[in-house]
Amino acid sequence: MARWQPDARGRLEAAAFELFRERGFEQTTVADIAARAGLDKRTFYRLFGDKREALFSGSGRLEELLVKTVAETDATAFEAVVAAFRRAAEDIFADRLELVRMRQSIIASSPELQERELRKGTALGAAVSAALRAKGCDETTATLATESGVTVFRVAYARWVAPDSDAALTDLIAEVAAELRAITSARGKLPT
Amino acid sequence: MARWQPDARGRLEAAAFELFRERGFEQTTVADIAARAGLDKRTFYRLFGDKREALFSGSGRLEELLVKTVAETDATAFEAVVAAFRRAAEDIFADRLELVRMRQSIIASSPELQERELRKGTALGAAVSAALRAKGCDETTATLATESGVTVFRVAYARWVAPDSDAALTDLIAEVAAELRAITSARGKLPT
DNA sequence: GTACCGATGTCACTTGGCGACATCACCGTA
DNA sequence: TACGGTGATGTCGCCAAGTGACATCGGTAC
Numbered sequence A, B: 001m002a003r004w005q006p007d008a009r010g011r012l013e014a015a016a017f018e019l020f021r022e023r024g025f026e027q028t029t030v031a032d033i034a035a036r037a038g039l040d041k042r043t044f045y046r047l048f049g050d051k052r053e054a055l056f057s058g059s060g061r062l063e064e065l066l067v068k069t070v071a072e073t074d075a076t077a078f079e080a081v082v083a084a085f086r087r088a089a090e091d092i093f094a095d096r097l098e099l100v101r102m103r104q105s106i107i108a109s110s111p112e113l114q115e116r117e118l119r120k121g122t123a124l125g126a127a128v129s130a131a132l133r134a135k136g137c138d139e140t141t142a143t144l145a146t147e148s149g150v151t152v153f154r155v156a157y158a159r160w161v162a163p164d165s166d167a168a169l170t171d172l173i174a175e176v177a178a179e180l181r182a183i184t185s186a187r188g189k190l191p192t
Numbered sequence C: 001g002t003a004c005c006g007a008t009g010t011c012a013c014t015t016g017g018c019g020a021c022a023t024c025a026c027c028g029t030a
Numbered sequence D: 001t002a003c004g005g006t007g008a009t010g011t012c013g014c015c016a017a018g019t020g021a022c023a024t025c026g027g028t029a030c
Helices: A008-023 A030-036 A041-047 A051-055 A059-072 A077-093 A097-108 A111-134 A139-161 A169-185 B008-023 B030-036 B041-047 B051-055 B059-072 B077-093 B097-108 B111-134 B139-161 B169-185
Strands: none
Touching: A008 A030, A008 A041, A008 A051, A008 A097, A030 A041, A030 A051, A051 A097, A051 A111, A059 A077, A059 A111, A077 A111, A077 A139, A077 A169, A077 B169, A097 A111, A097 A139, A111 A139, A111 B111, A139 A169, A139 B139, A139 B169, A169 B077, A169 B139, A169 B169, B008 B030, B008 B041, B008 B051, B008 B097, B030 B041, B030 B051, B051 B097, B051 B111, B059 B077, B059 B111, B077 B111, B077 B139, B077 B169, B097 B111, B097 B139, B111 B139, B139 B169
């Protein structure tokens, strides 16, 4: 039997990714994933909290980077968060468009995965918000700034991933941030 | 056996709510819920998509009201969304603080329920955003305005539910909206 | 009465997820 | 070299979430 498989975790992630693309998320069994990786179902559950987690291993690194950058950046709360996301866009996402698109199409096909992605987003927000507070931000500012920053990132990310887009994620983030500023500060009464 | 139970749906919701409070969400079986309502497990699944849904029946009404109000309101996109949430705060939440607190403490105790709540929030956002676009809003504005509006509501709602608060939800929403405007419009240098 | 229909119950099954225990590889040490 | 320990893995059995197929009952129209 498969005693001591090097990088079991990585191989399970890869197997899961392949199978999700081949058959779809729901049609893939944890046992299937483990089998393709040459491991047992039980081993999968020792390395991942649940079936969904196999697709979200990267979010830890993103969170780390974000928190670090926010802590170092010297700017308004909201600006700091946006800047951190732009930094992350360059360091983590820049060269991975195709991969991200495949991943996103998997997520889009399953409500369960969409829920998990939402949760990862708020976890991210909580961590960033904590980093902001550690820098002396008051709670409200920290919460709203990160929440808005996450929104900006989400929208920019969605555009970036969209099949017809070819702009750089960093630029999209900057654009969306500007748009958000315009929208929330507008005070007039103009529906259109 | 129990043929023709009046308001099966309502009784299942009530049973679920009670049991979740008594034993917790994870410790409650769908079979338990059905039994308390005098029905069968299978019937539960015919009326609710899954175990979690029993706690989220209200979100449909909220969505309806929001969409209607947004469609009628004549103001800037973001303002319209905020106004719609304030209206909803009065029409739906005003007299239900205690109930909402109980519900929220159940949700807080289970990651699964938190995920579902997040999803309901984005579904709400999608509906509101569509209503905005139907009024002539461009896509970006609609998305960002509703996303920001939802954020405002979320934060205000959290404060309202917090055990030491006693302000009215409507007022909290207005306050948080003002804070958000201040934060995103703060002119800082553009870092990185 | 009968024929139909909609709401419910029954049964069987797959899968997610977990606890308990058995193994095996490897490692340091006497 | 033999030994015992440790950590990663496999095996087994279980409960609970969901679901499909089929049976059943109450009422209703004809």
